[in-house]
Amino acid sequence: MLTIPGKTTRYCDGLRRRDFLRIGAFAFAGHTLTLPQILRASATKGNSQGGLGHKAIINVFLGGGPPHQDMWDLKMDAPAEIRGEFKPIATSVPGIQICEVFPQLAARMHNCAIIRSLVGSSGGHDAIQCMSGWPKSSMANLGGRPSIGATASKLQGPVDPSVPSFVGLAAKTQHTPWSDSGTPGFLGASHKCFQPNGQGMKDLILGTANAGNFGDRKTLLKSFDLLKRGLDHGGNLSGIDSAQEKALDVLTSSKLLDALDLSKESSKVRDRYGDGKPYQFQYDGAPTVNDQLLMARRLVEAGARVVTLSYGRWDSHGKNFDLVRDHGKKLDQGLSALMDDLQIRGLLDDVTVIAWGEFGRTPRINKDAGRDHWPQVSCAMMFGGGMKTGQVVGSTNRLGEFAKDRPVTYGEVFATLYSNIGLNPMHHTLLDPTGRPEHLAAEPPLKELV
Numbered sequence: 001m002l003t004i005p006g007k008t009t010r011y012c013d014g015l016r017r018r019d020f021l022r023i024g025a026f027a028f029a030g031h032t033l034t035l036p037q038i039l040r041a042s043a044t045k046g047n048s049q050g051g052l053g054h055k056a057i058i059n060v061f062l063g064g065g066p067p068h069q070d071m072w073d074l075k076m077d078a079p080a081e082i083r084g085e086f087k088p089i090a091t092s093v094p095g096i097q098i099c100e101v102f103p104q105l106a107a108r109m110h111n112c113a114i115i116r117s118l119v120g121s122s123g124g125h126d127a128i129q130c131m132s133g134w135p136k137s138s139m140a141n142l143g144g145r146p147s148i149g150a151t152a153s154k155l156q157g158p159v160d161p162s163v164p165s166f167v168g169l170a171a172k173t174q175h176t177p178w179s180d181s182g183t184p185g186f187l188g189a190s191h192k193c194f195q196p197n198g199q200g201m202k203d204l205i206l207g208t209a210n211a212g213n214f215g216d217r218k219t220l221l222k223s224f225d226l227l228k229r230g231l232d233h234g235g236n237l238s239g240i241d242s243a244q245e246k247a248l249d250v251l252t253s254s255k256l257l258d259a260l261d262l263s264k265e266s267s268k269v270r271d272r273y274g275d276g277k278p279y280q281f282q283y284d285g286a287p288t289v290n291d292q293l294l295m296a297r298r299l300v301e302a303g304a305r306v307v308t309l310s311y312g313r314w315d316s317h318g319k320n321f322d323l324v325r326d327h328g329k330k331l332d333q334g335l336s337a338l339m340d341d342l343q344i345r346g347l348l349d350d351v352t353v354i355a356w357g358e359f360g361r362t363p364r365i366n367k368d369a370g371r372d373h374w375p376q377v378s379c380a381m382m383f384g385g386g387m388k389t390g391q392v393v394g395s396t397n398r399l400g401e402f403a404k405d406r407p408v409t410y411g412e413v414f415a416t417l418y419s420n421i422g423l424n425p426m427h428h429t430l431l432d433p434t435g436r437p438e439h440l441a442a443e444p445p446l447k448e449l450v
Helices: 017-020 035-043 103-107 128-132 150-154 211-223 225-229 236-251 255-260 265-274 291-300 320-344 408-420
Strands: 025-027 031-033 055-061 088-090 097-099 112-119 166-168 306-308 351-356 380-385 391-394 402-406 429-431 437-439
Touching: 031 429, 035 211, 055 128, 055 150, 088 103, 112 402, 112 408, 128 150, 128 408, 150 166, 150 306, 150 408, 150 429, 255 291, 265 291, 265 320, 291 306, 291 320, 320 351, 320 380, 351 408
Parallel strands: 055 306, 055 351, 112 391, 166 306
Antiparallel strands: 025 031, 088 097, 112 380, 351 380, 429 437
8 A cells, every 4th residue: 555644634625635645555344455456456357267257155044044844845744733834846857846935946946956954053043154164162262263255255365356255245133143244253354244234335435535536636646746756756656656547446446336236237137036025024133135136146246256145034933834935935036036147147157056044943833833943954055156956965854853864064065165166175274363274164065066
């Protein structure tokens, strides 16, 4: 960053001279990109292969714990007090059936993979394992394990200098653990996610600067007599002018703001996703944010590596079937639109999408027509990422109580996600605060999918 000390004279636009001279650095949620970093990233951009130019993840957290037996793993041979109200429907893959509230995903099952035997939940009512693959207790004394977004930020850095590599879209929820977009853990604040609804947006504004007055500010550089006197006469000033101009081009780029602006999309595309309204059964959780699924696609297309969001409030201790009818129908629309969008744009192999929650729900329906917490087993829906789709991995017993065969761990899922974005979970490591290398996952990727 180019910083010139001295008197902080104010110009007619209200900007201080020192503010202007600090234009060479750009901060995203605590991580400052200096001018050399920006220019290096610009120079190397575009070397990746693939339709997107990089690999990305969209992590859809279904906060509250979705009922596995009312979504992807119906139990039609179970008694009525366990089976519930829903009927299965056929999918585009012979032999695979899912809940009737997901007809659009059923028609696209050949592009999906369902995990029906996810085990190892710590039982916490939070997003930690779905964001990092590790329980909350793991390395807690050193700050905790970093989320996959923070890890990608650390090991891979930005794809585009004006777009953060890790974006968290989850708005604040009354039960705050459900709005956790993924923490940086022991990597520290420099790798926390960029949040468009928080401090992150303030990072897009340099003091009182705005795009409208940057043009005038460029001309100010030539009038800085003090700066001129501090430089030699060997052409260094023109070099600094050029560098500053490049930095200003980055800072005034509308790429990130454009990605966050859904009005840039046609009404036809926005209608395909829907907006998830009216919000029902939200209580202390997240709304059904279909528009954030569209925003996530725009962000990865702009250069983000990992985008996370919290979708709905699935803690169905009461009125479970009404909740699933509402949330499920909207999720079916949003995920199907996202899948089609990625495929039409030639990005489906580059972007891995996963939708899951912190645990499953009890096999037996309670007196309030609800299901309670059940960390013994849960499920996940995945698509994209070049995976082997059109299949189900694992199964549960007749009552949906536990994994019958091929139990799948969070570590295996995250090893798969890391592999899909080009990180070898058994080879790449992170140095913890003690200087010890830590592997990204404890298990290899799912051999069924990669």
